[in-house]
Amino acid sequence: MGSAVRRSIRKATYLLALVTLAASAHAQSPETVPDTIEGHLAAGKNAAGGRDNTPDFYGLVTAICVAPQRGAPALDAPAPREDPDRQATYMPPKQAFDDVYWLGTESTSAWLLTSDDGYILYDTAYVHDAEDVLIGGMKKLGLDPFKVKYVIVSHGHRGESGGAYLFQSRYGARIVTADWDLIDGSLYGYPTGKPKRDIVATDGMKVTVGSRTVTLYATPGHTPGTISGIFQVHDQGKPLTVVYSGGTEFNFPNDVAHFDQYLASVRRLAALAAAAGASVIINNQSQFNGAADRLRILADRQAGERHPLNVGAEAVARYFRIEDECAQAQRLKVIAGHSDH
Secondary structure (H helix, E strand, O other): OOOHHHHHHHHHHHHHHHHHHHHHHHOOHHHHHHOOOHHHHHHHOOOOOOEEOOOOOOHHHHHHHHHHOOOOOOOOOOOOOOOOHHHHOOOOOOEEEEEEEEEEOOOEHHHHHHHHOOOEEEOOOOOOOOOHHHHHHHOOOOOHHHHHHEEHHHHHHHHHHHHHHHHHHHHOOOEEEHHHHHHOOOOOOOOOOOOOOOOOOOOOOOOEEOOEEEEEEEEOOOOOOEEEEEEEEOOOOOOEEEEEEEEEEOOOOOOOOHHHHHHHHHHHHHHHHHHHHHOOOEOOOHHHHHEEEEEEHHHHHOOOOOOOEEOHHHHHHHHHHHHHHHHHHHHHHHHHHHOOO
16 A cells, blocks of 8 residues: 555545544533443543644544554464555654654654763664664764663554564664564564564663663553663653553454453553653554654744643543553443444
8 A cells, every 4th residue: 555545545544533533522421421322432532632622642533433443453464565656655864842852644653862971762664674764863863872872662553563673783872772672472473583582671670871761661561572661851851750551552452351451551640640741642653642743843833832742741641541542432332242343
């Protein structure tokens, strides 16, 4: 499928999400959510919020409420092929905060956390995109890939772990993930080289380079080893707390036990984010929190205006509520034996 077709499908799906959001607005209050498939879906869609009838997290709603994925990808899936049209989705790298840079496409995100003593790279794009999007992006920004000391891989899917081998083999970066079993079990997912097992992420682990520290938390569900993180960034010198959501979609075995695990992780991360006062929510896929679009408008920010990614603690809580409610809806579908997509 060509990139233009994919973009058209994505836009059509977003429009469907917006229509559905409008239809469900004001249907119920958050305090009285019926424990039904329809009730939880409406609550999740309503939680998108936003100003001027533009939902804050319409991409997230689309991905897990309107058209959710189901089922884990096969370990022996065909090797990813290099898409000749892939560069159509590449976007210019951007300085997101004083000490954080975004490298990505319309759908994927990698985040470079800098310090005077080196960098931490959070997620690594797809195998065939890593050279151009990550290495090329860093060089365009005047940043040295050899300064990447640690690479945090939030989970072992291709779009997050694809470039790990590149940084490990060429630049000597240490790879931190809890999904080594998933990576090791992939037969064809790493045609340019599979990363060698390195640091196993554990709950509460701190990854530190200079003055920069990321605290990792085990949030299994999206994959068995999904990890999320909390760390601080600076916006025009002002510290802000970020929560990094490690896994989102329901592309895991869709049974009650797996949804229960997913829900437990969502609720735990929501509580950790609230306790830390996180006002920024980011992740590994741009469409879920709107990072690519929000960073486009950063250049037009006026004096005294809030950073577009600094959505506030209340919006961060709504992000997790969308995940929670729509996961509950899919869990009830499993119980009811629904197989429709």
